[in-house]
Amino acid sequence: MRTMMITAVLLTLGVASPAYANLNVFACEPEWGALATEIGGDKVSVFTATQGGQDPHQVQARPGLIARARNADISVCTGAELEIAWLPAIVQQTANPKIRPGAPGAFEASSYVTLLEVPARLDRAEGDIHALGNPHVQTDPNNILRIAKPLADRFSQLDPANASTYAARLADFSTRWQAALAKWQAQAAPLKGVSIAVSHLSWRYMEDWLGLKRIVALEPKPGVPPSAGYLAQVVDTLQKTPAKFVIRAAYEDQRPSLFIADKMQMKAVTMPFTIGGTPEAKDLFSLYDDTINRLLAAAKG
Amino acid sequence: MIRVHHRANVPIWALAGASLFWLAPPALAAAEDDLAGIRNEISKLRQDYEMKIKDLEERLQKAETDAQAARAAAAAAQTAPSAVAAAPSPPAPPSAPEPLPTPRAPASQNAFNPVIAAVLNGFIVGASRDPSAARIPGFQLGDEAGGPQRGFSIGESEVALSANIDPFLFGSLNLSFGNDNSLGVEEGYIQTIGLGGGLTLKAGRFFSGIGYINERHAHDWSFSDAPLPYRAFLNNQYGDDGIQARWLAPTNIFLEFGAEWYRGASFPAAGAANRGKGTATAFVHAGGDINQSSSWLAGLSYLHARAENRDFGGDIFTGDSNLGIASAVYKWAPNGNPVVRNLVVSGEYFFGNEDGAFNGIPVDRTHSGWYVQGVYQFVPRWSFGLRYARLRTGDVDPLLAGSTLDDLGRIPYAATALLEFDTSEFGRLRLQYSHDESDFKPLDEILFQYTVIYGPHGAHRY
Numbered sequence: 001m002r003t004m005m006i007t008a009v010l011l012t013l014g015v016a017s018p019a020y021a022n023l024n025v026f027a028c029e030p031e032w033g034a035l036a037t038e039i040g041g042d043k044v045s046v047f048t049a050t051q052g053g054q055d056p057h058q059v060q061a062r063p064g065l066i067a068r069a070r071n072a073d074i075s076v077c078t079g080a081e082l083e084i085a086w087l088p089a090i091v092q093q094t095a096n097p098k099i100r101p102g103a104p105g106a107f108e109a110s111s112y113v114t115l116l117e118v119p120a121r122l123d124r125a126e127g128d129i130h131a132l133g134n135p136h137v138q139t140d141p142n143n144i145l146r147i148a149k150p151l152a153d154r155f156s157q158l159d160p161a162n163a164s165t166y167a168a169r170l171a172d173f174s175t176r177w178q179a180a181l182a183k184w185q186a187q188a189a190p191l192k193g194v195s196i197a198v199s200h201l202s203w204r205y206m207e208d209w210l211g212l213k214r215i216v217a218l219e220p221k222p223g224v225p226p227s228a229g230y231l232a233q234v235v236d237t238l239q240k241t242p243a244k245f246v247i248r249a250a251y252e253d254q255r256p257s258l259f260i261a262d263k264m265q266m267k268a269v270t271m272p273f274t275i276g277g278t279p280e281a282k283d284l285f286s287l288y289d290d291t292i293n294r295l296l297a298a299a300k301g
Numbered sequence: 302m303i304r305v306h307h308r309a310n311v312p313i314w315a316l317a318g319a320s321l322f323w324l325a326p327p328a329l330a331a332a333e334d335d336l337a338g339i340r341n342e343i344s345k346l347r348q349d350y351e352m353k354i355k356d357l358e359e360r361l362q363k364a365e366t367d368a369q370a371a372r373a374a375a376a377a378a379q380t381a382p383s384a385v386a387a388a389p390s391p392p393a394p395p396s397a398p399e400p401l402p403t404p405r406a407p408a409s410q411n412a413f414n415p416v417i418a419a420v421l422n423g424f425i426v427g428a429s430r431d432p433s434a435a436r437i438p439g440f441q442l443g444d445e446a447g448g449p450q451r452g453f454s455i456g457e458s459e460v461a462l463s464a465n466i467d468p469f470l471f472g473s474l475n476l477s478f479g480n481d482n483s484l485g486v487e488e489g490y491i492q493t494i495g496l497g498g499g500l501t502l503k504a505g506r507f508f509s510g511i512g513y514i515n516e517r518h519a520h521d522w523s524f525s526d527a528p529l530p531y532r533a534f535l536n537n538q539y540g541d542d543g544i545q546a547r548w549l550a551p552t553n554i555f556l557e558f559g560a561e562w563y564r565g566a567s568f569p570a571a572g573a574a575n576r577g578k579g580t581a582t583a584f585v586h587a588g589g590d591i592n593q594s595s596s597w598l599a600g601l602s603y604l605h606a607r608a609e610n611r612d613f614g615g616d617i618f619t620g621d622s623n624l625g626i627a628s629a630v631y632k633w634a635p636n637g638n639p640v641v642r643n644l645v646v647s648g649e650y651f652f653g654n655e656d657g658a659f660n661g662i663p664v665d666r667t668h669s670g671w672y673v674q675g676v677y678q679f680v681p682r683w684s685f686g687l688r689y690a691r692l693r694t695g696d697v698d699p700l701l702a703g704s705t706l707d708d709l710g711r712i713p714y715a716a717t718a719l720l721e722f723d724t725s726e727f728g729r730l731r732l733q734y735s736h737d738e739s740d741f742k743p744l745d746e747i748l749f750q751y752t753v754i755y756g757p758h759g760a761h762r763y
Contacts, residue, residue, distance in 0.1 A: 051593055053636040060632060060639060061763050062596045063555030063588025070499055070549050085726070089762055094549060097495030124727065124755070224725070225681050253641050253681065 028077035052276020079108025128223025140205035249273035415464035439708025443536025443568030499549035511602035529690035530670030572609030620657010713739035
């Protein structure tokens with residue numbers, strides 16, 4: 001009787017079953033969810049844990065996320081401690097061996113990119129620092145290509161029956177991506193050498209990609225909100241070394257960048273940072289289209 | 302690492318032998334055929350050593366690769382010791398145009414140190430009477446139901462050591478140092494990791510999964526003390542020695558079932574009745590997302606405890622204690638970003654019954670209690686909160702009139718307000734005021750508290 005009741009309850013609740021898809025993907029951020037779909041197509045079913053306007057550092061380990069991670073065959077996350085405040089709690093509570101650290105189903109995108117800004121000093125007095133380096137690798141689209149191949153390999157390893165599909169889709173994606181990279185490179189030419197201010201040190205890889213020159217960050221230390229005193233210092237710095245505009249990710253508090261923009265008579269640009277961060281950034285390709293469009297518009301004025 | 306060293310030993314010895322041989326003058330006064338024989342031997346030996354050297358080189362190479370991998374793993378273990386964050390990176394794929402980041406720390410035994418985190422607390426309390434000497438007419442309380450003492454004090458300090466023991470088990474030890482320098486094992490348990498099928502087993506001493514805040518450590522509570530029903534029914538929170546099984550259903554909404562069996566040495570149990578198997582619990586938690594900004598968690602829990610000669614405040618109770626808890630939590634954070642603004646509203650309803658003998662007089666009475674609390678972070682780092690709690694107890698036998706169990710016609714309640722400033726995720730300053738009408742004389746208490754966590758501290762539960 002008890003078993004019957006439990007079965008009935010489970011049926012009512014809609015037991016998650018990978019009905020058609022072969023791999024259940026738990027993507028931590030929208031860019032990896034989109035990449036997983038590009039590579040996996042209809043062979044994967046993707047759940048994306050965070051949305052465009054959400055700070056990937058600070059996510060609550062919500063019950064809904066635990067339930068989804070419970071049934072995942074693979075987690076596709078940035079890694080490099082970006083998700084340290086929430087993902088470990090989720091993985092632990094799921095008891096899912098497939099996505100435990102070290103398991104083939106725990107895919108960390110940042111492992112395939114040389115991380116920059118590795119802190120010389122590991123001390124919490126330095127703010128919210130990432131011991132392995134700056135994790136925001138998706139701000140440079142070249143990194144997407146570096147990550148796509150190992151992701152396709154990992155899909156094939158976990159689901160050998162569809163390996164040829166993954167390989168074919170990877171080849172197709174790579175071709176389209178290479179073309180897009182060339183297009184973006186050409187479009188972004190005017191951005192080379194442009195000076196900018198940033199709200200958080202999220203943009204290192206994009207700065208390198210586009211040749212932008214970061215003058216100052218609006219946070220005294222990573223993750224520490226700026227005080228009035230610090231913002232005065234920023235103004236001082238920008239008076240000596242002017243920047244063309246100030247950028248922030250869509251999820252970040254806009255007040256500091258608006259304050260500086262107003263004080264310095266420069267533009268404040270809201271960047272998508274990931275898919276869904278702005279209405280225009282709808283998929284992987286339009287994410288970088290919109291990134292470049294917004295920067296170009298700001299650089300023009 | 303030891304194996305690598307050992308492996309390298311043999312070829313080095315062989316190498317030394319080889320060089321000695323080359324240095325030795327070949328055949329001092331030998332005949333030609335002897336010389337030819339020796340030449341043969343030499344060339345044979347040379348081949349032999351060349352093979353050995355080649356083998357050595359291969360082994361060295363392998364040892365180097367192993368060491369590198371170990372170093373990378375050690376670096377990952379050191380920098381992300383909550384054991385879940387950084388997996389050892391697999392080798393770079395051939396298509397990657399850049400090499401993997403070079404290992405950052407030398408491999409050492411140190412890398413396998415457990416995660417060590419310390420929690421420090423400090424209070425200054427002003428109160429209209431001593432809050433640590435708590436009493437609630439109508440309830441027999443445990444020994445920890447009181448609040449912090451007046452004046453300056455450091456409250457409870459905690460040191461937590463945790464790590465994966467092997468591929469199958471995780472261990473955690475939580476030591477707590479009381480204000481009076483007493484040392485206690487708050488939690489000390491082993492737990493399965495990645496068992497699969499949604500199943501997690503736990504054994505040792507740990508806080509029960511019943512209710513909402515029971516399983517959290519006090520430093521993780523929204524207010525600096527437990528709500529009135531937790532104080533009255535669970536002596537702040539239920540933790541004991543026992544075993545636990547939890548199962549997470551494979552559904553798209555969060556649905557978790559759990560059951561526990563304990564020694565029964567903690568209030569409301571006592572005397573480790575039933576030969577040390579005195580408490581059993583069962584609970585179910587469900588939760589999910591309402592939209593991008595809001596989520597919820599709800600739970601139903603049941604605790605059955607057997608008390609034998611439960612002796613607190615000079616009163617002795619022997620009998621059965623049953624308690625049901627209904628919990629609900631709602632969290633709101635605009636677009637799922639809790640950093641700037643967020644709201645957490647939670648409430649729990651307790652309904653219990655105690656059936657047995659109180660100071661030798663038969664009793665069978667029900668009691669209940671509830672609290673509702675909300676904490677709102679209105680700008681980054683600043684939040685305020687309100688909490689209201691009340692208790693209710695049934696009538697007692699005339700024989701027990703005037704005893705601890707006589708509520709004297711009172712309905713105990715307490716109202717609390719707080720203002721909090723977080724220096725970061727790891728530091729918190731809190732100002733809390735409460736007006737408590739649970740005893741005859743109201744207690745007005747104002748306290749200022751700091752709580753800090755340092756060392757790698759794992760992510761918090763929902």
